[in-house]
Amino acid sequence: MALYRKLRINGDRLNHTIQSTCTSWGLLANSTGMRRLALSQEDKEVRDWLVEQCKAVGCDVKVDQMGNIFATRPGQSKDKRPIAMGSHLDTQPAGGRYDGILGVTAALEVLRTLHENDIQTHCPISLIDWTNEEGARFPGAMMCSGVWSTKSATGLEACYAIKDADGISMKKALEHIGYLGDTPCDCRENGLECYFELHIEQGPKLEAAGKRVGVVTGVQAMKWYAIRVSGVEGHSGTTPMNTRSDALVTASLMIAAVRDIAMSTRLGFATVGVITNDTQSQATIPSGVEFIIDVRCSTDKIVEDLYLAIFISLDKIVQQENNSTRYRVVRTWGLPESTFHDDCIGVVRSAAVDEVGLTEIMDMTSNAGHDASVRAISLHHISRAPIFTSREHVSCSRYSLHFLKGTVHVANPLKWASKVVKTSMIFVPSEGGISHNPSEYTSPEDCALGAQVLLQAVIRYDEVVKSGEIS
Amino acid sequence: MALYRKLRINGDRLNHTIQSTCTSWGLLANSTGMRRLALSQEDKEVRDWLVEQCKAVGCDVKVDQMGNIFATRPGQSKDKRPIAMGSHLDTQPAGGRYDGILGVTAALEVLRTLHENDIQTHCPISLIDWTNEEGARFPGAMMCSGVWSTKSATGLEACYAIKDADGISMKKALEHIGYLGDTPCDCRENGLECYFELHIEQGPKLEAAGKRVGVVTGVQAMKWYAIRVSGVEGHSGTTPMNTRSDALVTASLMIAAVRDIAMSTRLGFATVGVITNDTQSQATIPSGVEFIIDVRCSTDKIVEDLYLAIFISLDKIVQQENNSTRYRVVRTWGLPESTFHDDCIGVVRSAAVDEVGLTEIMDMTSNAGHDASVRAISLHHISRAPIFTSREHVSCSRYSLHFLKGTVHVANPLKWASKVVKTSMIFVPSEGGISHNPSEYTSPEDCALGAQVLLQAVIRYDEVVKSGEIS
Numbered sequence: 001m002a003l004y005r006k007l008r009i010n011g012d013r014l015n016h017t018i019q020s021t022c023t024s025w026g027l028l029a030n031s032t033g034m035r036r037l038a039l040s041q042e043d044k045e046v047r048d049w050l051v052e053q054c055k056a057v058g059c060d061v062k063v064d065q066m067g068n069i070f071a072t073r074p075g076q077s078k079d080k081r082p083i084a085m086g087s088h089l090d091t092q093p094a095g096g097r098y099d100g101i102l103g104v105t106a107a108l109e110v111l112r113t114l115h116e117n118d119i120q121t122h123c124p125i126s127l128i129d130w131t132n133e134e135g136a137r138f139p140g141a142m143m144c145s146g147v148w149s150t151k152s153a154t155g156l157e158a159c160y161a162i163k164d165a166d167g168i169s170m171k172k173a174l175e176h177i178g179y180l181g182d183t184p185c186d187c188r189e190n191g192l193e194c195y196f197e198l199h200i201e202q203g204p205k206l207e208a209a210g211k212r213v214g215v216v217t218g219v220q221a222m223k224w225y226a227i228r229v230s231g232v233e234g235h236s237g238t239t240p241m242n243t244r245s246d247a248l249v250t251a252s253l254m255i256a257a258v259r260d261i262a263m264s265t266r267l268g269f270a271t272v273g274v275i276t277n278d279t280q281s282q283a284t285i286p287s288g289v290e291f292i293i294d295v296r297c298s299t300d301k302i303v304e305d306l307y308l309a310i311f312i313s314l315d316k317i318v319q320q321e322n323n324s325t326r327y328r329v330v331r332t333w334g335l336p337e338s339t340f341h342d343d344c345i346g347v348v349r350s351a352a353v354d355e356v357g358l359t360e361i362m363d364m365t366s367n368a369g370h371d372a373s374v375r376a377i378s379l380h381h382i383s384r385a386p387i388f389t390s391r392e393h394v395s396c397s398r399y400s401l402h403f404l405k406g407t408v409h410v411a412n413p414l415k416w417a418s419k420v421v422k423t424s425m426i427f428v429p430s431e432g433g434i435s436h437n438p439s440e441y442t443s444p445e446d447c448a449l450g451a452q453v454l455l456q457a458v459i460r461y462d463e464v465v466k467s468g469e470i471s
Numbered sequence: 472m473a474l475y476r477k478l479r480i481n482g483d484r485l486n487h488t489i490q491s492t493c494t495s496w497g498l499l500a501n502s503t504g505m506r507r508l509a510l511s512q513e514d515k516e517v518r519d520w521l522v523e524q525c526k527a528v529g530c531d532v533k534v535d536q537m538g539n540i541f542a543t544r545p546g547q548s549k550d551k552r553p554i555a556m557g558s559h560l561d562t563q564p565a566g567g568r569y570d571g572i573l574g575v576t577a578a579l580e581v582l583r584t585l586h587e588n589d590i591q592t593h594c595p596i597s598l599i600d601w602t603n604e605e606g607a608r609f610p611g612a613m614m615c616s617g618v619w620s621t622k623s624a625t626g627l628e629a630c631y632a633i634k635d636a637d638g639i640s641m642k643k644a645l646e647h648i649g650y651l652g653d654t655p656c657d658c659r660e661n662g663l664e665c666y667f668e669l670h671i672e673q674g675p676k677l678e679a680a681g682k683r684v685g686v687v688t689g690v691q692a693m694k695w696y697a698i699r700v701s702g703v704e705g706h707s708g709t710t711p712m713n714t715r716s717d718a719l720v721t722a723s724l725m726i727a728a729v730r731d732i733a734m735s736t737r738l739g740f741a742t743v744g745v746i747t748n749d750t751q752s753q754a755t756i757p758s759g760v761e762f763i764i765d766v767r768c769s770t771d772k773i774v775e776d777l778y779l780a781i782f783i784s785l786d787k788i789v790q791q792e793n794n795s796t797r798y799r800v801v802r803t804w805g806l807p808e809s810t811f812h813d814d815c816i817g818v819v820r821s822a823a824v825d826e827v828g829l830t831e832i833m834d835m836t837s838n839a840g841h842d843a844s845v846r847a848i849s850l851h852h853i854s855r856a857p858i859f860t861s862r863e864h865v866s867c868s869r870y871s872l873h874f875l876k877g878t879v880h881v882a883n884p885l886k887w888a889s890k891v892v893k894t895s896m897i898f899v900p901s902e903g904g905i906s907h908n909p910s911e912y913t914s915p916e917d918c919a920l921g922a923q924v925l926l927q928a929v930i931r932y933d934e935v936v937k938s939g940e941i942s
């Protein structure tokens with residue numbers, strides 16, 4: 001055990017891996033940022049590279065029905081499930097080099113370190129690359145870790161049918177790049193002992209507090225609603241201003257109100273990131289506009305409170321517009337607040353403090369959603385797992401969301417309850433708190449430090465499983 | 472001449488032609504409305520039909536470099552240019568069965584009537600189908616009548632390069648449907664004696680006044696500006712609400728302001744019909760949003776006044792947003808106010824009153840732009856013709872406008888000045904003033920009456936040319 005504590009990941013190799021793979025696959029034009037959309041050619045190529053690298057350090061590689069990659073280095077025990085590390089390799093349309101990418105490349109660095117030191121672990125150790133975490137190409141963030149966690153055939157089929165802006169379905173895209181696997185995308189059939197995810201904070205807290213590592217104890221709640229505003233088409237040069245039913249004007253008033261209410265109530269974050277207009281013609285009054293509201297707060301209750309304030313405001317806007325337009329809430333997706341497991345949180349904390357010898361650490365919750373949060377939900381929140389229900393058809397939209405959150409609507413919540421997997425996360429600072437932006441930055445030293453904590457957390461968890469302290 | 476005055480168009484045939492061609496080519500799904508985008512397969516098929524019908528009544532058919540179709544029935548004089556009628560067969564993405572379509576089918580009905588009565592006119596008589604009047608697929612309304620009027624090789628090449636939302640260029644689309652002709656798209660080389668256009672009013676004035684025919688004396692001024700708002704991308708769940716640079720929030724405030732200012736100043740119409748968002752990702756704060764403002768007023772001066780009020784408001788919005796976002800005016804297109812020619816206005820009026828015997832007529836200006844207005848401009852407005860200048864590149868937009876109005880910017884306006892063609896228009900009522908909408912409606916009786924006035928206007932103009940009253 002003492003030997004293992006001397007193990008050091010290779011920070012130069014890790015940072016070279018991050019920079020060289022970003023430069024090779026998905027570099028954003030005229031920028032150092034990234035555009036590596038899920039299941040794109042760039043995503044295929046980085047996946048092929050990852051699989052090859054994992055095989056080179058003695059891993060068996062499985063691809064599941066949603067394209068999630070599980071690369072597993074065998075352990076001595078024949079009956080233990082893997083201790084897993086992972087994140088995602090896809091990015092936002094104009095994203096950075098660390099969000100998701102750090103978690104996967106650091107996991108590879110851990111595997112490389114174990115391999116070159118010929119370490120024999122008790123449990124198998126897995127690296128996971130989750131498909132379409134960003135939800136930027138196929139709407140629905142954390143999509144494929146969600147399917148794996150939810151254990152629902154309906155969810156699998158619903159996600160297969162989701163289409164990108166060009167009308168290509170998720171299933172077609174998986175087939176096209178050769179990542180439609182046959183391993184069941186189901187945490188029961190392809191389970192894990194526990195799951196650790198290293199990630200950049202994507203916020204300003206660590207930097208502001210002068211800390212270098214965050215021990216993540218949970219993730220804030222989040223919920224999306226798609227709003228569809230309907231008006232009446234008309235000629236822009238002849239329809240009197242006072243008799244119009246302009247869906248875009250109403251939607252604009254609403255989008256501004258969403259921001260204003262989040263500002264004035266200080267309950268959390270509210271953002272509109274997607275807007276579509278059915279007609280898109282310069283000389284036509286828009287008749288159908290759709291936009292998606294993303295709300296994130298520290299608890300489920302506060303998310304509901306903020307949405308309540310928003311919907312009261314949207315109703316008021318429609319009234320002030322003399323009911324010339326209508327709106328409806330088309331569908332939603334959401335992730336309840338999640339609390340990570342004490343076993344995992346404890347291991348991360350002791351890895352940072354005892355094994356790596358850090359003092360600049362802090363406990364924190366994540367404001368962003370991560371694959372890790374989907375994993376952790378069912379353990380602590382009976383009835384709160386994200387579930388898939390009936391798909392409503394939206395005829396005119398480029399975007400179709402097929403998720404509905406079941407928190408308040410599930411007839412029999414208990415049937416969704418079961419243990420998924422014990423989870424925690426490790427955060428490292430984001431310069432200026434900036435993320436989902438080409439200028440996203442985490443220093444090479446912080447990347448290496450995070451990977452070192454990840455390595456030690458995995459080793460420590462393996463030791464306590466072997467010792468029988470954790471069953 | 473007395474014989475000619477007894478000529479009657481066949482209203483049943485005209486209305487059958489309108490309805491059957493709309494049903495065959497471009498019927499909007501689940502609607503009686505139309506979606507016949509310029510140079511689409513539906514547009515190709517209705518063009519093929521039109522060419523065949525015109526040949527069947529003795530016309531020579533020419534297609535010019537922008538796909539404008541000129542079908543000409545020969546006259547007795549060898550040195551006169553054609554008296555022309557026409558409009559457009561393309562529609563808005565969700566348009567009606569009369570806007571443009573009535574003008575072309577009524578012109579065909581006039582040709583059929585002349586043919587079956589074996590009428591020998593002095594001047595040749597032409598039917599014209601102008602390409603891409605709506606500008607709905609390829610941005611830029613009245614595009615190809617504009618090129619014909621502007622006599623500019625630069626304009627031709629600029630329009631060839633304009634792309635639709637799928638990246639298909641105008642030139643490729645013309646080639647694809649077989650309508651890239653070799654007749655010069657130039658009013659000097661392929662000129663007309665005069666031009667009459669029958670059109671639905673697309674507004675409520677005739678209906679409100681209880682009139683059946685409008686004698687159109689001019690068209691209101693119109694101008695488009697594309698506004699590009701720039702912010703900074705950020706993660707929707709981590710970027711503090713009070714430090715954001717959200718381009719969509721700013722754009723939304725601006726779009727609402729555009730409407731509010733048109734309402735409060737009562738200067739004219741202001742509409743935003745197109746909006747695009749660069750990132751379109753649910754979890755990313757939008758960093759680049761573009762929208763197009765369409766302003767129409769009775770005079771050029773009032774258009775400028777309304778825009779001035781709008782831009783003052785946009786500046787104020789940016790200040791109120793603490794200058795966290797910026798905006799710039801990317802480019803514009805416009806059409807100055809136009810006054811039709813007295814010779815043509817007089818002929819339409821006497822056709823309606825003296826020849827058709829109508830009393831329910833009124834003089835009016837058009838609030839919508841028409842191919843006819845592009846034709847009429849240069850005659851009365853030296854230096855005001857729409858011109859094409861340098862193309863500014865917009866990297867992230869799905870829409871690129873390549874027009875810039877030269878009213879105030881042309882270094883040497885006189886070089887654009889020359890006589891294009893004498894023009895007037897005939898309006899028939901639009902039920903409820905509704906247009907650019909599937910429920911657009913004009914009664915069969917009003918369609919027939921408009922076509923009858925068109926026939927008599929053409930015959931009367933031909934007579935006065937023959938008599939030497941008009942040279």
